[in-house]
Every structure is written in C-alpha cells, then in structure tokens.
Amino acid sequence: MDGNGRWAKRRHLPRAIGHQRGVEAVRRLVREVGAMGLDCLTLYAFSSENWKRPEDEIDHLMGLLRKFIISDLPEFIANDVRLKIVGDYKALAPDIVAMLEDALAQTAKGSRILAVALNYGSHQEIARAAALAAQEGEVTEASIARHLYTADLPPLDLLIRTSGEVRLSNFLLWQAAYAEMIFTDVLWPDYTPAHLNEALAQFAERERRYGGR
Template sequence: MSNLPRHVAIIMDGNGRWAQQQEQPRVKGHEKGAEVVRDIMTFASRHDEIRSLTLYAFSTENWKRPKAEVEFLMKLLSRYLKKEQHVYLENNVRFHAIGDLSRFSASLQKLIRQTEEKTAHCTGLHHHLALNYGAKDEILRAVKTLQEDGLELTEEALNSALDAPEPVDLLIRTGGDQRLSNFLLWQAAYAELFFTRTLWPDFTPRELQSIIDRFKSVERRFGGL
C-alpha cells in the first residue's frame, strides 16, 4: 500500500531570489509567491488524498528583515485574505492561521479571524497558514497553556495544545536550502522530507504531484523495521 499525503507542509522559500533573477524588486517575488499560494491551495483542495496543507508564510524570525519589506508583507497578507476568501469558499477550504498573531495589527488580526469564521463551515481541505510562526514558540505556548490549565504534561496533552496537532506526512522546502528553519518540528518528527531547487514563485501543482508520486514509493517505518 502506498503512502498517503494526508498532511502536506511546505516551506515557501525563494521569493526574493526569484525577483532578483527577474531584475525586479524583492516585493515582486512576494506578489508572485502569493499567486502560487492560491494555485497550490486550489490544487490541494481538489486532490483526493490531501486533507491538510500547511504553508510557512511568515516566521518569528522574519521580523528581522528590513522594515519596508515587513510592512509590504503585512499589506500583501491583508490583500490576499480579502481577495481570496471567495476562492476558499468556492473550493470548500477551511482557513486557519497558526502562530502567535498577537504581534500583528488589530485590523489584520480581525481580518484573519473573519476569514477563519467565514470558512469554518467548510468540510474539504484544511489550510493552515503559518503567520509569525516558529515551532519552538509554538511548543512553549502549548506548555504554558497546559500549565495554566493545571494539566499534566504528557505527549498526548502537548500535542493537543499545539496550533496544528496533525502529524505531517510530507514536508517540502523550495528554493534549494535543506533545513527546517523552525517549522513544525514536533509535527514533522516522522515526516518525509523533500527539497527542490525550484524557487517558490516557479513551483507548480505539477511539481507538487511529482513529489507526491515519489513520496508514495518511500518505505515509512516510523522507527520500526
């Protein structure tokens, strides 16, 4: 029996380098990358085997980038959520933001909550967008939640307190680098890792399907024989 890519997670890397190759400002790479998010999300929503798709959009470390770029990314995120809400609804996709949203502006937090509420009834793909997300931060917040609730710290309890508790089956990183960059470290404990040199703005549903086909041939032993 082949593996099923129930939960696919992607580190979307390469927007800036793509723009530089095109001799355009870095922001143009981010704009193109947002279009690819829509394409990949739509493809996943129509894929018979994918149940969850988690995309790494903005990390807890990305605040270190130039102020102008960070401000542009916040505006781009706002435009994306407003523009794509109908796409989520038309494809029966439930949207969910993971990460510490408290650092975002009140208006952006409101827009995120509205998108989650408007798609809460959707029963198809569950799309997690990682925003101000870091796996270490996620685990620390989960532990604090259990402590505040007076619950025993067990593997099961900690897992349930995470932003996205589903284990990752297939984790992909675009852009050529081969590292996890503080992304879903707990959930990806037994994920199969695939790295592609393709920059995110050039990543296509066809390449995603090609990676899924390769993933299906991998022997997953989960520590056993």
C-alpha cells in the first residue's frame, strides 16, 4: 500500500495526513471485498524495515493502528471478518499487542480473512520458518511452508503494488513464487474498490501454468 507520503507531498500536506487518508482507503476496500467474492485480503501495513523511519512518523503510524483497531473491530465482527496478523507483532508496544490479541480472539470465527502484515519482512519469515523446521528434523519445502506466518491462509494468487514501485520489497517472497502481479501508478490513498475490481478482471484473463505448458 505505497504512496501515502507522495500523495501528501503533491498536495503540500504533512505526511501524517497521507497516512490518515491511507487508512481511509483501507476501510473503503475492506467494506467491499465480500461483495467481490474474495476469501482473503492481505495488506502490508508496517514492514520490519519501517523502523528506520523518523520516530515521530512511527509514533503516528502506531497511533493510527490503535485507532483503527478500536473503531473498526465492531464492523469486522458484524461482517464476519476474521483478523489475521502476519509478522512479529508481539514486538510492538504492549498495549498494541493486547489490543491485537483481543481483536484476534473476538474475530476468530469469521469466515472471511483480513490479514495485516505488521512488523513483517519476508527474509526474516523464511529464516524463522527454516529454523523451526530444522528443530523438527529435515528441512524441506513442505516443512518450511508449515512454519510460515501464512501457513493457515489460502495460497497467494494476486499481488498488487501501488504508487508506481515495481519491486516486491521483502513482501511474501516465498508465497509469491507463482502469484500473478499487478503494478499500478495509483497512490494508495486514491486506490478504490473500482481499482481492485479492475485488477481482478486482469487476473481473470491471465493463464496460470505453474511452470507447465
């Protein structure tokens, strides 16, 4: 979900406003995914590399996360959405960890999944999964896959990156092996359900061969 800062800069606004508009874009999208027939939507919210950002920006992002959990949890429950956290979220502030774990418990029976990547980095995820697999015995593709944060999620079908960036930036590298990818110039605060519908239409036209003919 890239482009919050650039969105704000183009409008001569503080980056904080861009992040707030980014949260609004998340809310718009989450409300529509059920009607689109999606069983699982994963959003990359905060990477393990984002700790390099200025402290005041990190504080603002964590404040937005707190507000998002409080304001949207009742809506998740009402709409049968199960929250899933991808990443080492327990390294976040204790009050955020407690709020997340409460949200996970309250939404555990939801039939549709909203997975949010928090303090996530794919290199770290794969290394962690391999170490856990080694503790059990032989390290294989299957044993690593069992220990990924996404082990209980459906396979990744489509990966979308906004704002004109054309790289994966340490996101779901293992899972994206055979995923279709779409890169768009749209900045995240401007991304709408219509853009996602367009991406899904493009996805539907692609032929997935998984290495075969």
